[in-house]
Amino acid sequence: MAYTEVDFARFQKNELKPGDTFQFACAMCGNCCRNRREAILMTGADIFRAAKALGVSVEAVLPKNFETYVGEDSHVPLYVLAERLDGSCRFLRKGRCLIQQDKPAVCALFPLGRFFDTRDNSFHYFMNHSGCNTGSANGKTWALEEWLDEFHIRDTEAMTAVWHKLLTRLAEVTCRMKKEDICGDLLEDLRRVLYLGYDTSAPYIEQVEARIPSALDVFKRK
Ligand code: SF4
Numbered sequence: 001m002a003y004t005e006v007d008f009a010r011f012q013k014n015e016l017k018p019g020d021t022f023q024f025a026c027a028m029c030g031n032c033c034r035n036r037r038e039a040i041l042m043t044g045a046d047i048f049r050a051a052k053a054l055g056v057s058v059e060a061v062l063p064k065n066f067e068t069y070v071g072e073d074s075h076v077p078l079y080v081l082a083e084r085l086d087g088s089c090r091f092l093r094k095g096r097c098l099i100q101q102d103k104p105a106v107c108a109l110f111p112l113g114r115f116f117d118t119r120d121n122s123f124h125y126f127m128n129h130s131g132c133n134t135g136s137a138n139g140k141t142w143a144l145e146e147w148l149d150e151f152h153i154r155d156t157e158a159m160t161a162v163w164h165k166l167l168t169r170l171a172e173v174t175c176r177m178k179k180e181d182i183c184g185d186l187l188e189d190l191r192r193v194l195y196l197g198y199d200t201s202a203p204y205i206e207q208v209e210a211r212i213p214s215a216l217d218v219f220k221r222k
């Protein structure tokens, strides 16, 4: 999830700063939960929150609801939301999101997008014009902070940030390796460190922080 200078320029062009407003009215059509043009990328924090909301372990929630692949540039294992055969998200039931209050940040933010700047550990929010053809850009006027409060985005920033710290530590090594070498036991170890074995009844941040100092041990084992 390394951003290029072109990405940063695009984000900055559409960036909303605290105090900025935008207009949007969601038509509640649910189209952004079906046949998405772009897969919805998860963070470890998103997966932890989904498992906790459903009252199951991360191991139980992962295989059915998410698909994994090795990132093109970072070469770390990543997860996206899985779709049913009809193109709908597996968390969509009778037109409602099963994890509505704890849905992934990408879903909660829409039509805003977010990027995490690893250079100074800061989050930036921007208008994301792709993917919604039915919401109205002439709707209610929202202040940025009001929109972020709606789904507790600020409350979960620290969880996301610490996971990015762990991810970045691993990606600094994997991005210098050949993608085809991220396989077998190493791939499983990377998945385990990033996503598995987290206790959803305990605070997330402390659990991730505890893994960061020894995260690079996965490469020693290889
Ligand atoms: S997680 Fe919820 S909000 Fe996100 S795509 Fe799935 S059903 Fe929709």
Ligand code: SF4
Residues within 6 Å of the ligand: 025, 026, 027, 028, 029, 030, 031, 032, 033, 110, 111, 131, 132, 133, 134, 135, 136
């Ligand atoms: S954000 Fe857009 S696509 Fe998604 S439910 Fe609202 S109107 Fe529909």
